[in-house]
Amino acid sequence: xxxxxxxxxxxxxxxxxxxxxxxxxxxxxxxxxxxxxxxxxxxxxxxxxxxxxxxxxxxxxxxxxxxxxxxxxxxxxxxxxxxxxxxxxxxxxxxxxxxxxxxxxxxxxxxxxxxxxxxxxxxxxxxxxxxxxxxxxxxxxxxxxxxxxxxxxxxxxxxxxxxxxxxxxxxxxxxxxxxxxxxxxxxxxxxxxxxxxxxxxxxxxxxxxxxxxxxxxxxxxxxxxxxxxxxxxxxxxxxxxxxxxxxxxxxxxxxxxxxxxxxxxxxxxxxxxxxxxxxxxxxxxxxxxxxxxxxxxxxxxxxxxxxxxxxxxxxxxxxxxxxxxxxxxxxxxxxxxxxxxxxxxxxxxxxxxxxxxxxxx
Numbered sequence: 001x002x003x004x005x006x007x008x009x010x011x012x013x014x015x016x017x018x019x020x021x022x023x024x025x026x027x028x029x030x031x032x033x034x035x036x037x038x039x040x041x042x043x044x045x046x047x048x049x050x051x052x053x054x055x056x057x058x059x060x061x062x063x064x065x066x067x068x069x070x071x072x073x074x075x076x077x078x079x080x081x082x083x084x085x086x087x088x089x090x091x092x093x094x095x096x097x098x099x100x101x102x103x104x105x106x107x108x109x110x111x112x113x114x115x116x117x118x119x120x121x122x123x124x125x126x127x128x129x130x131x132x133x134x135x136x137x138x139x140x141x142x143x144x145x146x147x148x149x150x151x152x153x154x155x156x157x158x159x160x161x162x163x164x165x166x167x168x169x170x171x172x173x174x175x176x177x178x179x180x181x182x183x184x185x186x187x188x189x190x191x192x193x194x195x196x197x198x199x200x201x202x203x204x205x206x207x208x209x210x211x212x213x214x215x216x217x218x219x220x221x222x223x224x225x226x227x228x229x230x231x232x233x234x235x236x237x238x239x240x241x242x243x244x245x246x247x248x249x250x251x252x253x254x255x256x257x258x259x260x261x262x263x264x265x266x267x268x269x270x271x272x273x274x275x276x277x278x279x280x281x282x283x284x285x286x287x288x289x290x291x292x293x294x295x296x297x298x299x300x301x302x303x304x305x306x307x308x309x310x311x312x313x314x315x316x317x318x319x320x321x322x323x324x325x326x327x328x329x330x331x332x333x334x335x336x337x338x339x340x341x342x343x344x345x346x347x348x349x350x351x352x353x354x355x356x357x358x359x360x361x
Contacts (some may be wrong), residue, residue, distance in 0.1 A: 012068075017086040022209055023116060023320055024129045030086045037070070040118070040126035042320070046094050047131055047178045048080040049099075050104060050138040052154065059154040060182065061138060063243040065172065066150045070120040074150065077172040078179070079104075079138075083129075090132045098136075101303055102152070103143030109136040113181045113207050115313050117319045119173040128320075131174060133181050157183055177316070181309050209311065209317040212262040212275065217251050219272035220264070221245070223300045233339025245298075265301075265310045273305040276314040280325070294322035296332035315348055 012031065014034040019043050020029050036043045050061040061079045075313055080101055089110055098104050112135050118128040142152045155163070161183050190327035212220065223245040232241030246254065254260045254277075263276045277297040284290040296318060301310045322330050331353065334342045 004352050016083075017056050018083045019086055021130050021131075021337045023324070024208075025114070027139050032081070037125045037127065040120070040128045042116070042128045042130060043083060044090070045081070045083045045129035045131045045135060046090050047078050047174065048094050048098055048106075048109065048134045048136065049178065050079040050098070050102075050106065050136055052138055057156060058154055060160060061102075061104075061142060061152055062155055062160065063144070063152050064150045066148055068147065071123060071127065072127050075172040075175075076170050079152075081172075081174070086256055091134070094132075101145050101148040102142070103145070104138045105140045106136040106138060109134040113309060113313075115177050115207075115309070116209075116316050117174050117177060118320060118323060127174070129174070131178075133178050133206075135182070177309070177312060180312060207273070207308070207313050208266050208268075209263055209313060210257055210266070212264045212294060214252060214255060215243065216272055216275075217248050217255075217265050220251060220262070220275050221248065223272070223275050223302060224298075226303060227298060227300045230338055231335060234335060263314060263320065263321070265317075269303075272302070273308070274299070274301040274310040274314055277324040278318060280327075291328035292326060294318065294325065294327045296328045296330060299332075311344060312348065 014032065016033045017030045018033055018036050019027050020031055020036070021031040022042070025044065025329075027044075031041050035041065052059055052061070059307070061078050063079055064076050065074060067073050074323050080094070080098050082093065082097040082101070084090050088096075094105060094109050098109075100118055107178070112133050114130065114132045116130050118126065120126045123168055146172070156167075160179065164176065164179060212344055221244050224240050224246065228239065228243055228245065229241050231237040251262075259278055259280045261278045261280075263278070264272050265274045266272050276299045279295045281293040281295050283293065287334075299311060299314055303312075317328060332345065332350070333344060333356070336342070
């Protein structure tokens with residue numbers, strides 16, 4: 001994509017008051033749409049995915065953003081993306097924008113998850129959003145507003161998955177996380193099937209990310225055993241098993257220390273689905289340039305909660321926390337005996353920056 005001109009000055013909604021939030025989606029204030037995007041302020045947003053059922057199976061509606069949009073112009077994304085204005089709830093704002101931008105009647109929208117992401121665009125604008133993902137059935141064909149949407153397309157899950165893999169440059173940055181909540185690959189990585197699709201009738205996939213608390217320790221210990229067994233199975237010459245990296249009392253101290261933040265992802269019932277251990281690292285002195293790094297000591301997703309976007313949600317939450325703290329970078333170590341983890345982090349955009357080597361004696 002070529003560098004965009006500054007279209008924000010021409011956006012008729014640039015003075016709309018948006019809802020600023022913290023990383024737990026609690027309102028912290030308001031700002032105009034232009035202020036939020038020029039200053040990179042975390043604000044509430046939503047992404048809607050519409051579907052229809054046909055004789056050949058389910059199809060999803062994707063939209064290509066109009067060429068005059070203030071960022072990501074001409075890129076494909078989910079059906080509708082926008083922000084609730086101050087005083088609006090997410091569901092009522094979503095229904096309203098779907099009607100205004102797509103001309104679609106949607107009897108019901110169900111929230112299936114949420115995530116935080118941040119993206120800086122060539123024109124200098126920044127999206128930093130707590131994004132609620134909603135799913136609904138379209139009862140009418142789209143009649144889009146050309147100022148918002150250049151074109152729409154109904155697409156099967158299999159075709160969408162293939163297009164994302166083949167041409168990722170054609171999609172807006174948030175679309176990958178939204179689609180990952182809709183397209184649930186099976187454990188063998190084969191094309192998704194009808195019974196793997198989220199629907200409004202499915203149990204909601206509401207994920208909450210927060211700092212870990214003492215009551216989470218029993219669940220964290222169980223996750224630590226799962227992590228240990230991955231390493232033990234890969235390198236039994238180095239790792240004992242089954243055991244945990246920390247004791248319960250050691251975890252209590254870690255949770256109290258702001259230099260070692262631990263985050264958990266929980267579902268609507270409060271069940272811990274995964275954790276992320278982090279360590280603040282401060283470099284400088286005679287050799288290193290002064291900078292702060294957030295080191296990810298461990299990310300673990302419970303084996304029974306795979307394919308729900310938990311790992312990606314934890315990673316995005318940790319990145320947002322690091323940016324909030326002014327860190328220069330986020331780092332982690334991955335054992336070569338865990339190729340799935342290596343591939344996962346590569347797909348998230350991480351790159352190797354140093355390599356550990358060994359010789360067995």
